[in-house]
Amino acid sequence: MFKIEIDSSKSFRVKFNELGKYQQNLVQESGLYFFHVNNKLKYVGQSENLWKRFNCGYLKKDSKQHINANLLKLIESNPSSIEVIFVPMDKDLLKKKETIIIQRYIPEFNERENPREEIHAIQRVIGKIVDDSDREWTFSDMRNHLFDSWWKQVSYERIDKALADFKNLTKHCKQSQKKKTLNPKKKKIA
16 A cells, blocks of 8 residues: 655645646645555655646646656556655655655666665665664665565565675765675664
């Protein structure tokens, strides 16, 4: 089930084929948007002008804007099954929030920053988990934690590949390939 921690007082849900009715809510508004079908997250995006993004992009045939190919196929094949959640927010937060949500909820159609697609995204998540927990993790514990957190949608093989890449993993946390452990980059002072 698709549940994301967002400020529900500002967010709203719209059927894709009824987007035109919400122009006033979207004009000049920056924020995140979530495409989903039957509570399954398909795509997360961000825009500094939500109405322009949709009116000149997703709602326009032969748009010049970049549109994810899988998302375009979904829109063309069954627009009435799609719901879009809009979360207005400050422009300065867009990229960071989008990345966090993609890395946590692994939307089916997102490619960049998505652990389904990028080994480096898995390593970023590992580093964040290790730093936030401020404790040592074994490779095995991290592997199982990520596999369960991502609803078994990212294979053990991909997670193991991220853990084995010493050079890039070291950018995100201290680790020992010999001991198979992960540690925060810096110990937090109490």
